Amino acid sequence: MMKFRSLRAAAVTLAAALVAALGPTAPAHAGEPGLPRLHITDTYVTGISSGGFMASQLQVAYSGTFKGAGIVAAGPYYCGKGGIVVGLVACGAGLISTDPEGIEQIARRWSAEGRIDPVSNLAGKPVYTYHGTKDPLVQTSVSDEGVQFYRDFGARTAYHDTDPAGHGWPTPNAPLSCGTTFYPFLINCGNDPQGEMLGHWLGQVNAPAATQSGTISRHDQNRYVPGGLAQWYSMGSSSFLYTPDSCAAGAACKLVVALHGCLSDNTFVGDRFARESHLNEYADTNKLVILYPQTGISLLRGNPQGCWDWWGYTGGDYAQKSGPQMRAILNEVHALGG
DSSP, X not given: OHHHHHHXXXXXXXXXXXXXXXXXXXXXXXXXXOOOOOOEEEEEEEEETHHHHHHHHHHHHXXXXXXXXXXXXXXXXXXXXXXXXXXXXXXXXXXXOOOHHHHHHHHHHHHHHTSSOOGXXXXXXXXXXXXXXXXXXXXXXXXXXHHHHHHHTTOEEEEEOOSOOOXXXXXXXXXXXXXXXXXXXXXXXXXXXXXXXXXHHHSSOOOOOSXXXXXXXXXXXXXXXXXXXXXXXXXXXXXXXXXXXXXXXXXXXXXXXXXXXXXXXXXXXXXXXXXXSSOHXXXXXXXXXEEEOOBOOBTTTTBTXXXXXXXXXXXXXXXXXXXXXXXXXXXXXXXXXX
């Protein structure tokens, strides 16, 4: 527990230093456009850390929209149960169980009440989970219980849990060694989890491009957030979009929503996650469009690290279809044609 607390304290210190150096969340560039309307056929979602928890929330709450999910270094749906203390103790340190049976009962009740899409939609959906054996922030038991949640609802799961990975997004071109847990949370374990994930979702996929040939663009995110002010819900004023030339020209393409983790939004890393996720290279050769929504730091919301809301800082409905961050991301998906 002391090790976990010290790592959290180090993360907060790093956040404060970066905020001091970079200032508050940058406003949208003057004249930033909305998202383009594209020919989207299917939509998938993936994410790392808080983005992994949010990816699970989106997959479960909007199971009629998202065809599959990729969960990296995170745990089960509604793990935090509306509180940061429960989130840290159960969903991070794993000192107590996440109560998977209780969470499943809540999901069934919300499904019956229409607060989330029918949980029956999860049956057969492909879900890929990645967790490292050296992750100090999310324990293996937490990730295991996340996988079990999906299996209990009949999802088609794939679980990569053997790499000596720290807490980070693993790609073949990442700058940090596999076991590292540190900014910018991009690690290299000598394999290609993005290819594994896409293959699990789509079947056989084409090899990634050697270099990116599509376009990464920046778009006004405020217009998709309830109320029109992204910062109010600790979201960034901009999001990023990677579009291969063929998709921009009207080809039928699939959409992947990719969610960064804490300390990894535009304030902290600029568009680095959007450029180095290793999803863009696959997008060029497999007709994929990659949407990178962004959080924003908010002291008012108690979110100085720019995490996605997986414990309830935006309200008690944060994991339901009515949750403001959930609605904002879905609005972006619909704007693109998903």
